[in-house]
Amino acid sequence: MANANKDLVKIQSIGRTLKGQDILAVKVTTLARALPDGVKPATLFSATQHAREWISTEVEMRLLKYVLANRTALKDLLDRTELWFVPVANPDGYDFTFTEGNRLWRKNLRDVNGDGKITIGDGVDPNRNFPTNFHCDEEGSSSIPSSDTYRGAGPASEPETVAMDGLLRRIRFKGQVNYHSYGPLLLYPQGWQIATKTADDPIYDMDKMGRKAPHALGVLSHYKAVVWETGDDIIPRSTGQVPGTTSKGGVDTELAVRDYLNEGGKLLHAGKYPSYAANANGQYYFQPDQPAQRECATPTDPPCIQVFNDFQQYWLGAYVFFDDAGTDQATGRPYELKGVGGRFDGFAGTLAPSHTNSYVATSAILPARQFPRFASSAPVKWARPGGPFDPHTGSWDVYTGSSCAPPSGGAGWRTIHPFTQRYQGPACEPTGTSGAWNAASGNSAGWQQWKIDLTPYAGKQVELSISYVSDWGTQGAGVFLDDFAVTLDGATAEQSSFEADLGGWTVAGPPAGSSVSINNWFRTDQVFEEGGGLATKDTVYLGFGVESLTSQAARTDLVKRSMRHLLG
Known part of the structure; x- marks a missing residue:
């Protein structure tokens, strides 16, 4: 296309990926190669920040081809403005989705854990790595590397982000359309702040309204x-x-x-x-x-x-x-x-x-x-x-920062936390491969007494494990645990209120298959503000x-x- 339209099309690399691939931008305008970049009012069309969203690439390419095929009808537009296209903003991730078993890969190919392999705990979401409002909170993006919305180690830590941010700063576009295929949504930059009016909302004309205040x-x-x-x-x-x-x-x-x-x-x-x-x-x-x-x-x-x-x-x-x-x-x-x-x-x-x-x-x-x-x-x-x-009693307790689907929807617990398959069946049955599902969901509204009948295990060694299970889209205030006791025939055989130590409990990492969490259980006498x-x-x-x-x-x-x- 560039060779066939040398008077209109200029291709340039705006940066390189982690794997060294060029990130290509296409400028379309009259005298594209003769005039400096950004000399005319410019609009950017970009796509494929998220690797698996193939259709966004095709929408971008179809629009580029349409402009070139209709160059005569669009002559006035191309004389006065610059149209820029970045069809694949995440080339490494995009190529990775064409390899076996990786069709739904979303992020770039940052080897976060440094093990030389690209697995579920790797990659950074380029769309959440931009400097503006970076790490604003834990809702719009995640600190957990295995999350699809992992924001990265720092603002603009990824070369793909640096390349796109550099293009935006250099050209100072009048507008940008960034194509995705997540859902039937029209999102604006103001969307980081909920329910914010956009530039496309109707303007309230005070003169036409008789000089009355809009609100x-x-x-x-x-x-x-x-x-x-x-x-x-x-x-x-x-x-x-x-x-x-x-x-x-x-x-x-x-x-x-x-x-x-x-x-x-x-x-x-x-x-x-x-x-x-x-x-x-x-x-x-x-x-x-x-x-x-x-x-x-x-x-x-x-x-x-x-x-x-x-x-x-x-x-x-x-x-x-x-x-x-x-x-x-x-x-x-x-x-x-x-x-x-x-x-x-x-x-x-x-x-x-x-x-x-x-x-x-x-x-x-x-x-x-x-x-x-x-x-x-x-x-x-x-x-x-x-x-x-x-704490329920004393001064110390321990703390950590009822359905098949996680609160935020999407994949079930059996997918996000494979260890739950031991306790939950594929159709939400309360039994799995080796145990039973005992869980509570939502806000407990204060301390609640829990009892577990261990009678069926009489004479055996029993390991009791308590887990706080959530996903990267839904993070609550965590779980508090206090006043643990084992009773035999009504008499207390063992107990702990965590006043001096963990009382025989140990703090383990996440089970196999679950992502690493930024929090874990710890003993504390510090209550929330x-x-x-x-x-x-x-x-x-x-x-x-x-x-x-x-x-x-x-x-x-x-x-x-x-x-x-x-x-x-």
Whole structure:
């Protein structure tokens, strides 16, 4: 094609792969070889960042061939602009998918473990290796080498990424289309931040709308800090909406506040149920933008989509939510409040009977030294005996960071963790090749007593193994274990509360076939940072209504402390 269209086509290598292959880019424009690159407005079409997505290569090549076959009709376009094509951005991985047994290989061919072979624990996802927002969190990409979304050892650690990033910086394209074949989706760069408007969304014309603000919350930008107090509202709904749904207005309010924070605003968010639907993380649905159906009336029915907790986790610093966890369930009264850090040190308050919430700070899960953008703490505590993550008894416990399919879908446990085949059948039967499946899924809502009957093994040596099984798409807060005991005829024969050591337990690596984890079991007396009030650099998030404080002095004191934290 280049030889037949020398006046239009210029081919160049933009870099080399780990295996030394050229990564080729094709520039198509009038006088392509005579004029400097990027002298005209340019658009980039790229494909095959993920090796197995063959159809994306063919779509790219078909478009290139179409442009050249219709060069006469497209003369004006080619005179004024440059069209660039990178048909195969991951040549090593692409070639690897044509070898026996490797059709579904997705990443490049980085030998991560250095054993000289390319196996499941190798390769880096080039699409998650770019410097922008690298290692932003553990949801959009993975730290685990065996994951298909493994981001690599560092930003732009892969030559394929360096090549593409270099081309983008050198040409400064006006636009790019990056072809994939994962699913029927149109994704934008803004998608790393959930529910963000894109450049293609309609523009609100204030003149045509009679100089009316596009949204009542447009006033936020006039203030250095705002108070978002939800009172006793639980879930905002419009007339006719049913349980399991929330209103578009409620979600729009959250997005408007998020936009305000992104522009440097400061926020105090409080209420008896502040952001309840979002904290439920996927259990409620709303209708994003469908004129014919103004609100979601039937959960799970498109165009209704789920409401997630990204805003609470990454802007408000609340990674895990505990409903009514600031209330003494024996008396029905909220625990006392006490301030323990920063501007809140010395605060004390009593709440009238009302609903409460408690939160685990995001930095307890994503350490601030690794994720400084999400640094958060819990300076307002519930004065209660213990908390959701305190040891069951004593001061020490051990910790690690109910269906066939993993929570995030995709391959079953039998594929991701082959050792489970010993306990689970191919059709989800609770028995496998040598044992039975005993498992629990989801949030335990606190300590739960587990009992295992070992009577069938009387007279034999028994090994008891406890595993936390998950996948790279779904990572929870982990599992806590305390107060282990073996009883014989009702009498305790052996026990451990992990106060001095592991009590006979040993910590092993992952079973054969499972990928290496970044966490493992360890003995600890450090509980998660948790409380009734969280603080980040820009926000204060309270798990109770300020109006529920029993004295005006306490209400005034708390708001003053919050504003001093936010504004200095």
